[in-house]
Amino acid sequence: MPQTHLIAANWKMNGVKASLPIARTIAEQSRGLQARVALFPPATLLPLMADVLQGTDIVLGGQDCHHADSGAYTGDISAPMLKDAGASMVILGHSERRHGHLEPCALVARKSLAALRAGLEPIICIGETLDQRQAGLTIPVLSRQLADSVTSDLKGQAFHVSYEPVWAIGTGLVASDAQILEAFALIREHLDKHFGTNAPQVLYGGSVKASNAAHLLALEGVGGALVGGASLTVEDFMPIIRAADTAPV
Template sequence: MNSPTPLIAGNWKMNGLASSIAEAKAVAQGVGATSARVAICPPSILVHRMSEALQGTKVLVGGQDVHADDSGAFTGDISAEMLADAGAKLVILGHSERREAYRESDELVARKVLAALRHGLEPIVCVGETIDQRKAGEALKVVTGQVRGSLPPELNGKAFAVAYEPIWAIGTGLTPNNLQIEEVHGAIRTTLAEMFGEAAQRVPILYGGSVKPSNAAEILHACEVGGALVGGASLKADDFLAIVRAV
């Protein structure tokens, strides 16, 4: 069975203007002969311009969220079809900031995954525990429960990734140690195998949460870590490229 191709994806969150596309171009110019797939997920209003700017390069463009429905009276939302039409190839779903601030449930995330699949977008589905859940010894239970609840059976045989992002490590500068990362990634791999059989071995399990050039190599070489979902460090080409080169 083939091992997953590593994926390094940058999540720009609510950052970036048209002038910021220069950073994405610098990533494309400097990415070189990496063994990883590389993606940048800017705000939705930049997806079309960035996809045009990066056309023909090794860098893929993704979105940060989609609505579960294909169209309708949902002011301010973006459908998967719209995102694909703008040039996106991937989409982040179930990020902790969506789960926490917008109360997105596993069921809703699973519906969004189906929407992404309908329009050819590769989902990056995020899971992760709070600091209270970790302190209570519930991290594995919470994370594997999110995997089971957020990944519909229709994903079997399709391209997708799971991103483990401990909520307490996002934007805090805190990072779990490698043993903690390997424990959770191993539990995710076991759960994926139970859900999807041998096809699960092709699914990259990304780590996200204060990934930066100084810790990327150690994290990316931990067991079952198949890439990274990078937040703040993806906004600067030099920092993001350093993480890509750490694969």
């Protein structure tokens, strides 16, 4: 796997045609920087953004995919469709899918296999809610999500895991260093055990912004960041990308 940090921008349900210059400027200002940068716009923008970013090093990805390659699934988007639209990565198991759409770990695992069949590189998200954290259930929750979402079928494939404490997403709250390191130690133990030397990068997500990116990326084991709201403007996102230049890999 790449040894540079992966800085992934999850635009969520934001962005229209007028947002395309943002992607172009991010690509221009990222030239010569060390991080691998990936943009995950809404699916409606993928073909247009692929054209805008042609010839740049920016990676494009989808925010979710169906577990089937095609079929009678109104409103869904398959992994082959994402690939056809210009994507090479996909976010799976984000808390807004797990909780907002009641997606179980088994479905996340099936989606991961669909992504791999289509030639997409999945970022599989895991994380505990505030109630689970306060109840002392963080370790068992993360362990179950790892076991059931990040399965042995991924061995030898290109993928990533993102730890996103649900209570820190879009709230302005950031997990403490100790909380992040505890979670990353658990994740790394699982990945090393099941995937060995080909274990993937582990990202941190949850209110990552310009003011804390350098610190978060310097924490042991943090291989990148999955960024939400702070990725929607050049002014907020570029300092996060530049922070990877000063962080150890």
